[in-house]
Amino acid sequence: MMKLYFAPGACSIGIHYLLQEIGCRFELRKVDIRNGENFQAWYTAVNPKRKVPALERAGGSVLTEFPVIARYLAEQAPSAGLMPSDPETLLSASELTEFIVSTIHMQGFSRAFRPGKFAMAEADHEATRARGREIIQEGLLVVDRHLRQNTGPSFADGALFYILFWACERLKLEVPAACAARWTEFKSRPSAQRVFAAEEIAL
Template identity: 55%
Template sequence: MKLYYAPGACSMGIHILLEEVGAPFELAKLDLKGGEQRRAPFSDVNPKGKVPTLVRDDGSVLTEYPAIALYLARAHPAANLLPATDEAMIRATEAIDFCVSTIHMQGFSRTARPDNFAPNAADHGAVKARGQEIMEKGFAILDRRLAALDWIAGDYSLADSA
């Protein structure tokens, strides 16, 4: 398998899961600030221009964090990354979606790439500040959940790498 990633991006969680399952893989680093994700050869692999992107051993491509995480957990059952109960799976899915759509995309993205949210450089400080607020609130929500548990879904699972 081959993981396309960017340092500091949410692709780090997929890298963690790849290590957890113990499957052989290679890494392909992308320079997002330099726009490498929008040019060939990567745009030929993933026209969405996003990381994480996983090329499986059969050459098929998976994109989007939740889909890749679920694939890795199901393809490697010995790693015990899937929660054991329906309720735990629902909570794991809820946490992954929250991390990806809120903390990563609304919070971290604003702090790392304010130009994607406001073309005027004068507005970038406010965009970054809002991103920081979103991340802090998101982490506080996760902290409250983890106050009663060791892991997001009770036991360690695919949700804990998000």
């Protein structure tokens, strides 16, 4: 059985959502990243990069990096309809997933949530957070355009799920209309309810 290493409410929630959507059996192993459990030897043996998500596959090998795990899961369960069959739609889903993870998450949310990673001086933290929010808002405009043109489900939904969760529920940002509509749709799904319950998240 697959095992997801996750931290409650972290980006791993997007992979957790995909696992629920594809309807496979899986185990969860919580990693307390707030208290540095990801730096403990047992976890660095799982993922030397010390990040979640990590997905242990049935044979025991571990996959890391959100876009890779998301696509792998979609490929494993073609009947879930998360792996676009049209090559252009597939490229577009990959492009969106990469943009969300490498730009909106890593450049935007990382500044907004953890300014100390970008600015040593405490005095610069507020400006760093503000810059993070700008990057998020600019990024969400790109995502919104994508959503208006591509309505079908894909593995990019995992990435969309966690940034919309962070934007709408954590930071309480006003997000563009198609993003807001997608978040309303996501959070009403039974898969999302199961994810929130398992991660003990109250919206």
